[in-house]
Amino acid sequence: MAAVHGDAHGHEHDDHHPSGIMRWITTTNHKDIGTMYLWFSFAMFLTGGTLALGIRAELFQPGIQILQPELFNQFTTLHGLIMVFGAIMPAFVGFANWQVPLMIGAPDMAFARMNNWSFWLLIPAATLLVSSFFLPGGAAAGGWTFYPPLSTQGGLGVDFMIFAVHILGASSIMGSINIITTILNMRAPGMTLMKMPMFVWTWLITAYLLVLVMPVLAGTVTMLLTDRHFGTSFFNAAGGGDPVMFQHIFWFFGHPEVYIMILPSFGIVSEVIPTFSRKPLFGYSSMVYATASIAILSCVVWAHHMFTAGMPAVGQLFFMYATMLIAVPTGVKVFNWTATMWRGSMSFETPMLFSIGFIFLFVIGGFSGVICAIVPIDIQVQDTYYVIAHFHYVLVSGSLFALFAGAYYWIPKWTGRMYNETLGKAHFWLSMFFFNLTFFVQHFLGLAGMPRRIPDYNLQFADFNMISSIGAFGFGMTQLLFLYVMINCIRSGEKAPQKPWDGATTLEWTHLPTPAPYHSFEKPPVVQ
Amino acid sequence: MRSKSAVTLAGVSALALYSSMAVGSKYNLPEPQSVIAKDIYDQHIVLLWICLVIFVGVFGVMFYSVLKHRKSLGYKAANFHHSTAVEIIWTVIPCLILVAMAYPATKTVIAMKDTSSPDMTIKATGYQWMWGYDYLQGEGEGISFYSKLSTPRAQVENKAPKGENYLLEVDNRVVVPVGKKVRIILTANDVIHAWWVPSLGIKQDAIPGFIRDTWFTADKPGIYRGQCAELCGKDHGFMPIVVEVMEASEYSKWVAQQGASAIKTSMHVEN
Numbered sequence: 001m002a003a004v005h006g007d008a009h010g011h012e013h014d015d016h017h018p019s020g021i022m023r024w025i026t027t028t029n030h031k032d033i034g035t036m037y038l039w040f041s042f043a044m045f046l047t048g049g050t051l052a053l054g055i056r057a058e059l060f061q062p063g064i065q066i067l068q069p070e071l072f073n074q075f076t077t078l079h080g081l082i083m084v085f086g087a088i089m090p091a092f093v094g095f096a097n098w099q100v101p102l103m104i105g106a107p108d109m110a111f112a113r114m115n116n117w118s119f120w121l122l123i124p125a126a127t128l129l130v131s132s133f134f135l136p137g138g139a140a141a142g143g144w145t146f147y148p149p150l151s152t153q154g155g156l157g158v159d160f161m162i163f164a165v166h167i168l169g170a171s172s173i174m175g176s177i178n179i180i181t182t183i184l185n186m187r188a189p190g191m192t193l194m195k196m197p198m199f200v201w202t203w204l205i206t207a208y209l210l211v212l213v214m215p216v217l218a219g220t221v222t223m224l225l226t227d228r229h230f231g232t233s234f235f236n237a238a239g240g241g242d243p244v245m246f247q248h249i250f251w252f253f254g255h256p257e258v259y260i261m262i263l264p265s266f267g268i269v270s271e272v273i274p275t276f277s278r279k280p281l282f283g284y285s286s287m288v289y290a291t292a293s294i295a296i297l298s299c300v301v302w303a304h305h306m307f308t309a310g311m312p313a314v315g316q317l318f319f320m321y322a323t324m325l326i327a328v329p330t331g332v333k334v335f336n337w338t339a340t341m342w343r344g345s346m347s348f349e350t351p352m353l354f355s356i357g358f359i360f361l362f363v364i365g366g367f368s369g370v371i372c373a374i375v376p377i378d379i380q381v382q383d384t385y386y387v388i389a390h391f392h393y394v395l396v397s398g399s400l401f402a403l404f405a406g407a408y409y410w411i412p413k414w415t416g417r418m419y420n421e422t423l424g425k426a427h428f429w430l431s432m433f434f435f436n437l438t439f440f441v442q443h444f445l446g447l448a449g450m451p452r453r454i455p456d457y458n459l460q461f462a463d464f465n466m467i468s469s470i471g472a473f474g475f476g477m478t479q480l481l482f483l484y485v486m487i488n489c490i491r492s493g494e495k496a497p498q499k500p501w502d503g504a505t506t507l508e509w510t511h512l513p514t515p516a517p518y519h520s521f522e523k524p525p526v527v528q
Numbered sequence: 529m530r531s532k533s534a535v536t537l538a539g540v541s542a543l544a545l546y547s548s549m550a551v552g553s554k555y556n557l558p559e560p561q562s563v564i565a566k567d568i569y570d571q572h573i574v575l576l577w578i579c580l581v582i583f584v585g586v587f588g589v590m591f592y593s594v595l596k597h598r599k600s601l602g603y604k605a606a607n608f609h610h611s612t613a614v615e616i617i618w619t620v621i622p623c624l625i626l627v628a629m630a631y632p633a634t635k636t637v638i639a640m641k642d643t644s645s646p647d648m649t650i651k652a653t654g655y656q657w658m659w660g661y662d663y664l665q666g667e668g669e670g671i672s673f674y675s676k677l678s679t680p681r682a683q684v685e686n687k688a689p690k691g692e693n694y695l696l697e698v699d700n701r702v703v704v705p706v707g708k709k710v711r712i713i714l715t716a717n718d719v720i721h722a723w724w725v726p727s728l729g730i731k732q733d734a735i736p737g738f739i740r741d742t743w744f745t746a747d748k749p750g751i752y753r754g755q756c757a758e759l760c761g762k763d764h765g766f767m768p769i770v771v772e773v774m775e776a777s778e779y780s781k782w783v784a785q786q787g788a789s790a791i792k793t794s795m796h797v798e799n
Binding site for chain 1: 554590
């Protein structure tokens, strides 16, 4: 064996790897693993999207038509869990896998074998979640936040969910340790921390947040599990526990989680905007500090999800002020992007359109966030469609639009082929239209008094619900167009040059051929 | 030049029209019926205007740039990438705006939390899936009843036409006198529920094993409807809250009636 290995030394590694399914099961290559993460998350996105369409179909008209209330609750619960843990988070990890080594000039991720394991853990977790629909009693139905005592009541589906969350948490922790180690140890010579691309910075900070909060989530679901099966009473008042404690622990994870899903999007947008403005990012160091401030503040605002749970006035005021404060670094980011575009020489390819769409709609979500932070107003809008509108503005037109921007931006480097620009633009404009059709009217529904997570509603909410449902189906169909554009690009797109975007400045465009070879940066590039 | 200002004018008037629509009742919080609800309503309107101004400012600049600083127009990119002065300005100004937003909100929070010296106290208990009410103190003390959805099942299953108060009607309403400070004590019997009446500006979770409280003083007689606002299982969407606010004299009559029927019921039990 040693002799065989000896032979390989001194040569460039070539692209030899097992073919067929074994390539994907055994791979330790960051590009293969990144690709798998992205396909997996897209499959989960379609699954979660199908559940969303079930919800919107039921809500198309007042009355119960398609989903009985119990099944409706399972749909809302699994829609949330699948989209958060199955679609958005793995998609960002997929981007990190592909792009972090390419952007810092590293040959691969630091822990290549663990990387394989982080990905393959997702499959049993997703299987547990999706298969729980077919259990007696069905899937978990207590909302994606699974508050006890309601989640203590559920059947086997809740246990499947708990186990799935555990596995997903383990996968996320491994993934983030890998990312932190890669970024801190494997940067090309000359690339100091303050020369890293913004995408790498945002992922470094996100990974720290993940390592901080995922164990907390694991802890709280374990407590829930022992409450359900082993006679403990962490969340049961009759045994001396407190249901509200669950909410505190859950949201200590849950609020940083919100930023885990948005910080990497800030990173993607901060790469795309300068490229297509042909002008350097304005205020790079303030962007880094703003990202770090958002991450730190995100750890001390969790109880703004619980203003109606009842807490002392001092507690409400602290969490209100801290939450409002997040608007400041977030505002700095928006102003910096605007200043980057100002007096640039802009062109509007699909990645740029999605990035501008991101800023435009994310700011709307940010404003409704500030409004929700104000305790008295939150008392009215908490647990209504207003909140649904708010977090879909930050998660769909926020995280998801940034993911689309990133996919269109980097697909030429990944596949060596260009996507169809006309279809890409159509995907953007249709997404933009249908997204707003779906979610803008939900602000009005919430203000007028429609609670979230209800399968049926008073007639006064009928017209906006119908509009929202039409929008949702349009949005869902539009995403099939995205699938088509991507497959079309991979199979028969035009050959892409090394640097299809003339404004791009990061290492993957300047130092690597297109498509990026299977093994890249075996000799690190020297940065300035 | 002229066409540009025409476009700007059209944009601004469209936004103005849109925001004036937003103050119409269908697009906004329900008409407030208590001091707290009024505060919330007013603060929400002020915040909307502040957000709108910032929005128009930021995206005015961005879309001017999008229109003018295009490669297709031959615009050459500048190369500036830093300005400490500008960064400080756009950090400090948002802080000041936030302080202006937080000040009235803080006053309202303190007022909302002041449940001291109520004229009467009612305990509301959440059950899967209905509410129970016990009049603990004040006029009507001792009254106790359950309040369940009264919409017929046929309406939910689309076998009968839906009425105006579909899903927002109950068999027994919570009755309170106008102008009196009513303290609501909340708890639950099984899982967490939330007691929410939008026009009175109160929402409070009802937590099994714990007591929470909140209060309201209704400005006008009338019937105010709300719903459970915390997911509580299968029939979460089917446990509304209806508060009927009466003039003091009417309320006294209602209390007397309740007393009479309560005595009748207990005699009936003895028989």
